Amino acid sequence: MNPVFVLSLFDGLLNTVILSLLTYLFGGLVGLAVALGRISPSKPVRLVASTYIQIIQGIPLLVLMGFGFFGPSILGFGNVSALAAATIAMSIYSSAYLGEIWRGCLQAVAKPQWEAAECLGLSRVQRMTRIIIPQAVRIAIPPTVGFMVQIIKNTSVASLVVGYGELTYNAKIINNATFQPFVYFGLAGILYFLVCYPLSELSRMMERRLNVASR
Amino acid sequence: MTYTFDFWPVLERWPLLLKGTLVTLELTLITTALGILLGSVGAVLRTGGPRPVRAFVAVYVEVIRNTPLLIQAYFLIFGLASAGLRLPILFGAALALTINVAAYTTEIVRAGIESIHRGQTEAAECLGLSRLQVYLHVIIRPALERVYPSLASQYVLLMLFSSIVSAVGVDELFGMANRIQSDTFRNFEVFVVVGAIYLVLSVVVRFGFWLVGQALFPRRRKLGTAL
Numbered sequence: 532m533n534p535v536f537v538l539s540l541f542d543g544l545l546n547t548v549i550l551s552l553l554t555y556l557f558g559g560l561v562g563l564a565v566a567l568g569r570i571s572p573s574k575p576v577r578l579v580a581s582t583y584i585q586i587i588q589g590i591p592l593l594v595l596m597g598f599g600f601f602g603p604s605i606l607g608f609g610n611v612s613a614l615a616a617a618t619i620a621m622s623i624y625s626s627a628y629l630g631e632i633w634r635g636c637l638q639a640v641a642k643p644q645w646e647a648a649e650c651l652g653l654s655r656v657q658r659m660t661r662i663i664i665p666q667a668v669r670i671a672i673p674p675t676v677g678f679m680v681q682i683i684k685n686t687s688v689a690s691l692v693v694g695y696g697e698l699t700y701n702a703k704i705i706n707n708a709t710f711q712p713f714v715y716f717g718l719a720g721i722l723y724f725l726v727c728y729p730l731s732e733l734s735r736m737m738e739r740r741l742n743v744a745s746r
Numbered sequence: 747m748t749y750t751f752d753f754w755p756v757l758e759r760w761p762l763l764l765k766g767t768l769v770t771l772e773l774t775l776i777t778t779a780l781g782i783l784l785g786s787v788g789a790v791l792r793t794g795g796p797r798p799v800r801a802f803v804a805v806y807v808e809v810i811r812n813t814p815l816l817i818q819a820y821f822l823i824f825g826l827a828s829a830g831l832r833l834p835i836l837f838g839a840a841l842a843l844t845i846n847v848a849a850y851t852t853e854i855v856r857a858g859i860e861s862i863h864r865g866q867t868e869a870a871e872c873l874g875l876s877r878l879q880v881y882l883h884v885i886i887r888p889a890l891e892r893v894y895p896s897l898a899s900q901y902v903l904l905m906l907f908s909s910i911v912s913a914v915g916v917d918e919l920f921g922m923a924n925r926i927q928s929d930t931f932r933n934f935e936v937f938v939v940v941g942a943i944y945l946v947l948s949v950v951v952r953f954g955f956w957l958v959g960q961a962l963f964p965r966r967r968k969l970g971t972a973l
Binding site: 586588590591592593597598600601602604605607680684685687688690691699702703706710711712713716717719720723724727728731 | 748749808809811812813814815816817818820821824825827828829902906907909910912913920923933934936937940941944945948949
């Protein structure tokens with residue numbers, strides 16, 4: 532085990548974390564819009580949101596990586612960096628899944644809460660921001676943390692089409708030089724596990740607590 | 747926008763696309779059958795096996811679910827190759843995908859098994875069914891019936907994620923896409939066409955699951971819902 536290579540794995544892990552956080556930020560923003568669109572009173576908006584989800588959930592992330600990489604130059608933005616392309620693709624991908632998760636959480640807020648808000652004469656925006664969303668957030672936290680694990684794992688795909696230098700990419704490069712796949716892919720796997728497993732456990736723990744609280 | 751789209755060079759290579767699509771379907775079909783089989787066995791062992799076996803299955807599920815498929819595929823395929831075991835590439839890819847999806851299936855089916863009421867198995871035992879009969883007819887089948895929608899979604903995801911094995915050199919749909927790209931340099935058009943094919947495939951897989959469900963769970967068909 533060469534220390535330079537091990538260091539390079541940690542370097543890759545840092546890039547994995549950066550891409551994951553950017554994805555969470557932008558994917559979350561778009562995802563919130565998708566979730567609200569799914570329960571909008573306007574039928575065309577609902578249709579657009581559900582079509583968006585259907586399409587994104589029916590296409591592999593690798594294909595979206597291609598769109599993120601080659602799309603911007605076609606739209607006239609010139610070439611984008613690997614990180615930007617991966618962020619675009621990952622955000623679009625995650626927004627469809629987060630949107631669907633959060634729609635479920637919004638609809639899980641008890642019906643009388645919606646009705647009471649309406650009876651109090653709150654506007655639609657007030658009802659969402661003051662009554663529904665604060666309650667939905669509590670329900671949404673466990674599955675949202677759980678989805679973080681999916682995002683981190685999925686960033687590994689960014690090593691393929693766009694060639695972003697994250698953990699899997701670096702592990703592959705090292706393997707090409709050393710031909711010790713068990714050592715370096717094993718180490719990379721352990722690093723992924725050390726990041727993902729605590730998040731999985733946290734999500735499960737919070738879910739149990741929520742179930743007890745609402746019983 | 748000054749870019750002019752030209753889909754012809756891509757569509758012209760339809761035999762490659764067709765071949766890739768068939769390989770993707772083949773991989774999905776084999777992996778789905780093996781995944782559900784192994785996942786069901788895993789779920790039974792996870793809930794009712796001897797203690798060390800339960801622990802082993804739990805560790806397997808957690809390790810697979812908390813690491814990326816791509817790393818698992820590299821580890822397995824390049825690893826075995828470095829140890830002198832050169833698998834046919836399609837076999838290696840199917841193995842990696844099966845090991846991956848069986849872990850998710852174990853978790854899903856376990857939830858189904860845990861939702862089966864104790865009284866059901868007790869009643870079955872009182873009726874004199876053998877242990878195997880109890881497992882097959884009273885536990886596994888109703889459990890699969892309850893979690894069937896989640897299973898269908900998981901296997902649509904599997905079909906989409908099978909594109910990843912193009913990275914180890916399998917000529918499935920995405921692998922063919924890469925080839926066509928390097929032939930034509932029509933990168934964006936290739937992704938549009940391949941994306942559309944995957945979209946159709948995901949509908950096909952969903953429909954396949956629905957059909958099999960109709961045949962496998964007659965009660966569901968009559969009631970229109972799960973139990």
